[in-house]
Amino acid sequence: MTSVALAFPPGLASSAVPRSGAELEREAERDAIAASKRGEREAFDVLVERYQRPIYRLCYRYVNNHEDANDLAQEVFLKAWRAIGRFRGESAFSTWLYRIAVNACLNFRARSRPTTRELDEALVDPRPGAEWQVAREDDASRVRAAVGRLPDKQRATLILKLFHDLTHEEVAGILGSSVGTVKANLFHALANLRREMTGARR
Amino acid sequence: MTAHVSDDVLVDLALGEGTASERAHVASCEACTRRVEEARSAVELAQRAEVPEPSPLYWQALRRGVGQRIAEDGQKARRFAILVPLAAAAALTAVLVARPGLFKESRVEPGLAAWSALPVEDEDDDLRVLEGLALSSNELADWDRTEGLGVYLANLTDDESRVLAQTLREQKQGGES
Numbered sequence: 489m490t491s492v493a494l495a496f497p498p499g500l501a502s503s504a505v506p507r508s509g510a511e512l513e514r515e516a517e518r519d520a521i522a523a524s525k526r527g528e529r530e531a532f533d534v535l536v537e538r539y540q541r542p543i544y545r546l547c548y549r550y551v552n553n554h555e556d557a558n559d560l561a562q563e564v565f566l567k568a569w570r571a572i573g574r575f576r577g578e579s580a581f582s583t584w585l586y587r588i589a590v591n592a593c594l595n596f597r598a599r600s601r602p603t604t605r606e607l608d609e610a611l612v613d614p615r616p617g618a619e620w621q622v623a624r625e626d627d628a629s630r631v632r633a634a635v636g637r638l639p640d641k642q643r644a645t646l647i648l649k650l651f652h653d654l655t656h657e658e659v660a661g662i663l664g665s666s667v668g669t670v671k672a673n674l675f676h677a678l679a680n681l682r683r684e685m686t687g688a689r690r
Numbered sequence: 691m692t693a694h695v696s697d698d699v700l701v702d703l704a705l706g707e708g709t710a711s712e713r714a715h716v717a718s719c720e721a722c723t724r725r726v727e728e729a730r731s732a733v734e735l736a737q738r739a740e741v742p743e744p745s746p747l748y749w750q751a752l753r754r755g756v757g758q759r760i761a762e763d764g765q766k767a768r769r770f771a772i773l774v775p776l777a778a779a780a781a782l783t784a785v786l787v788a789r790p791g792l793f794k795e796s797r798v799e800p801g802l803a804a805w806s807a808l809p810v811e812d813e814d815d816d817l818r819v820l821e822g823l824a825l826s827s828n829e830l831a832d833w834d835r836t837e838g839l840g841v842y843l844a845n846l847t848d849d850e851s852r853v854l855a856q857t858l859r860e861q862k863q864g865g866e867s
Contacts, residue, residue, distance in 0.1 A: 631738050
């Protein structure tokens with residue numbers, strides 16, 4: 489049986505095949521990256537719009553408040569704009585952007601070490617038995633605070649893997665480590681988080 | 691599979707991954723079942739750390755903020771670019787003072803219009819320094835053609851022009867004394 493595609497001259501066949509939405513999105517992203525490299529701000533705005541939500545949420549998980557998350561997310565995109573000329577497409581754009589974001593978050597954390605005490609205080613509720621009656625958001629806030637107390641690598645691994653639906657390989661690419669290290673960090677992060685939260689509830 | 695699952699595999703299983711043989715082992719091993727359950731409960735615990743969803747209007751504000759920061763960053767870069775010829779001019783002045791007439795032969799008539807950004811009273815010999823600068827350095831001359839050294843100088847504020855003129859004057863006097 490002769491394939492329909494073979495009836496077309498070379499080169500035309502592939503363009504005649506309908507492309508999936510994901511392929512079109514990838515192509516649009518490639519175009520936006522190329523235009524951003526030429527200094528076209530509107531094209532970069534397309535990239536910002538596409539990644540603003542995951543980047544904001546990643547930042548929020550590091551800083552635990554909207555104001556700092558907003559500031560940090562803007563800083564991430566500014567750094568990406570400055571550096572986009574050096575993006576060579578060796579990794580996915582999302583991996584490259586996440587790497588910038590994680591570095592910005594770690595730097596922010598290094599600048600804001602004193603706030604760790606506030607997180608400690610936020611974690612421990614002095615009211616006897618009140619911990620079981622906390623509102624949903626308060627509970628989420630406590631878990632975020634506990635995540636915030638994890639060592640940097642464990643924290644980054646946990647956030648990227650659990651909240652950004654990335655594969656072990658993608659997380660490894662962002663953090664510049666091996667898949668084995670990602671899994672080890674995730675194992676320790678989960679164990680520490682569980683210990684932390686169980687301890688806080690006693 | 692008879693050995694207990696490793697920490698790596700434990701993570702996979704807690705996330706709902708892992709191979710059939712690993713799952714089969716856990717199903718038949720009390721110790722591994724307990725460990726996987728603990729890891730799974732930690733995953734569920736972590737997943738409770740929801741991030742509050744900002745207002746739908748926020749995303750537009752975020753993009754506007756990014757645009758503003760990029761614009762401000764561009765302005766800073768342009769200001770920095772002004773400092774480059776200023777610093778080069780200062781350095782070159784020192785050379786000119788030490789070796790007067792070095793660039794006189796290469797002067798172009800008439801002078802570059804952009805030099806008029808300097809205060810009127812300073813349109814004197816100092817200006818040769820700038821002309822010499824533009825003509826002497828291939829790199830700067832190239833930069834001038836592409837980026838517009840003249841445009842930068844023309845856009846100097848009065849204060850910046852005064853600083854430049856003062857720097858030139860001081861360099862010249864310093865070299866002559």
